[in-house]
Amino acid sequence: MPLSAQSFTQACREGGRQIETWLRVIDREHGARFYREAATSLRCWQAAEDVVQEAMVKVWQRCATFHGPGDPVAWIHQVVRNTLLDALRQRTSQAPHELPLHDEEGQLTAQAQEAVLELSRATVATPERTLGEHQVEAVFRRCFEQFAAAHPEHATVLRWVVEEGLDNAAIEALLERSPGATREFISQCRKKARPFFASWYELVGPA
Amino acid sequence: MKQEPDDDQHWLDLMAGRAAPEADARTRKEAAWFRAALLSYRLGAPPGAPTAPDERAARLLTRARDAGVIATAANEPQGKFKPARRWWLAAGIAACALLLVRVPSLWTEDESHTLRAGAAMQRIVSPTPMQHRDQMLQALTGAGFDAHPYERLGRPGIDIDLPVPLPPIQADALRKLGLLPPKGPALQIEFILPPESARQ
Numbered sequence: 040m041p042l043s044a045q046s047f048t049q050a051c052r053e054g055g056r057q058i059e060t061w062l063r064v065i066d067r068e069h070g071a072r073f074y075r076e077a078a079t080s081l082r083c084w085q086a087a088e089d090v091v092q093e094a095m096v097k098v099w100q101r102c103a104t105f106h107g108p109g110d111p112v113a114w115i116h117q118v119v120r121n122t123l124l125d126a127l128r129q130r131t132s133q134a135p136h137e138l139p140l141h142d143e144e145g146q147l148t149a150q151a152q153e154a155v156l157e158l159s160r161a162t163v164a165t166p167e168r169t170l171g172e173h174q175v176e177a178v179f180r181r182c183f184e185q186f187a188a189a190h191p192e193h194a195t196v197l198r199w200v201v202e203e204g205l206d207n208a209a210i211e212a213l214l215e216r217s218p219g220a221t222r223e224f225i226s227q228c229r230k231k232a233r234p235f236f237a238s239w240y241e242l243v244g245p246a
Numbered sequence: 247m248k249q250e251p252d253d254d255q256h257w258l259d260l261m262a263g264r265a266a267p268e269a270d271a272r273t274r275k276e277a278a279w280f281r282a283a284l285l286s287y288r289l290g291a292p293p294g295a296p297t298a299p300d301e302r303a304a305r306l307l308t309r310a311r312d313a314g315v316i317a318t319a320a321n322e323p324q325g326k327f328k329p330a331r332r333w334w335l336a337a338g339i340a341a342c343a344l345l346l347v348r349v350p351s352l353w354t355e356d357e358s359h360t361l362r363a364g365a366a367m368q369r370i371v372s373p374t375p376m377q378h379r380d381q382m383l384q385a386l387t388g389a390g391f392d393a394h395p396y397e398r399l400g401r402p403g404i405d406i407d408l409p410v411p412l413p414p415i416q417a418d419a420l421r422k423l424g425l426l427p428p429k430g431p432a433l434q435i436e437f438i439l440p441p442e443s444a445r446q
Contacts, residue, residue, distance in 0.1 A: 078296070088296065092306050093309075180287055198284060198289065202285070202288070225258045
């Protein structure tokens with residue numbers, strides 16, 4: 040069965056076996072990349088499966104909102120990403136932060152900044168000691184891991200922006216937010232990332 | 247470090263690989279390094295592997311059933327057989343009739359075709375079980391049934407998922423194919439060789 044807009048809308052209208060066939064085919068043909076993408080952000084295959092399958096069910100619960108003749112697979116991919124971002128958001132809100140990481144302006148609190156610096160001193164080599172490219176890479180990876188742990192949703196969207204060249208409209212659709220709220224989110228991405236990459240910027244010296 | 251809203255937009259454009267000629271030098275530099283690093287040091291999937299595709303698909307279907315997105319065989323609505331499918335059913339039955347006319351050998355040997363009725367399993371004795379199974383399968387799917395072939399202990403068979411209660415139009419379709427409509431949500435048909443052939 041071709042994964043076309045026509046077969047999708049027909050399955051949505053008729054339900055039953057046609058949806059089952061669609062589920063089987065999309066999982067077989069596109070499941071691997073959906074699960075891999077979710078696992079990369081969630082750092083866990085099992086959680087990734089849960090998120091992707093939740094998204095697949097959502098697709099058919101809201102299939103009537105798909106407006107052809109666009110590519111239904113691209114639309115499904117967007118629903119998967121929406122669900123993934125929801126999961127990352129939920130994960131952040133459930134994380135047992137004993138102290139708030141940010142102040143009212145969204146900047147790292149003094150205590151959090153000190154903790155990040157302390158962690159950097161303990162785990163990241165200083166610029167004087169890091170000469171090789173592999174060390175720069177290691178520093179960047181560690182910075183990114185810490186950023187992704189503190190702000191998984193922002194880190195994931197930022198990665199997609201760089202890897203896929205997303206523009207504002209695409210980010211709006213992903214986040215399901217207004218243009219204004221999306222601009223604020225983008226601004227927050229930059230602001231939230233900066234302290235986590237301070238030691239790496241220090242090493243490579245751009246800012 | 248306060249940024250102007252435009253500056254953040256320039257930063258986003260540069261991060262996405264788009265031109266932002268009005269961006270200031272500092273923003274350009276910041277975005278260029280960050281983008282290059284994110285592209286060079288792409289995050290990979292975590293260690294481990296995803297679940298095997300078959301297992302994963304089975305879980306997905308179970309989840310979809312639990313959510314009511316797809317129906318289980320037992321609670322498939324009667325209305326599933328919509329007008330459009332009735333046409334297929336009629337066409338399928340006609341095709342089956344045509345098939346039987348074109349392959350008279352299957353039905354002329356009446357003595358070797360014994361139908362034994364059971365609640366969920368029906369056996370058809372045939373000198374050519376595999377061929378007979380394939381023809382029956384074609385007739386069933388052509389008539390709109392959800393029928394799947396299988397093979398067990400060297401015996402070819404067909405699994406059919408049916409709604410409960412069975413709509414009269416489907417019951418008639420089964421009868422016309424020489425099958426007894428079952429009471430349950432599934433029917434298995436096995437095709438076996440006549441005893442004398444099996445012994446040889």
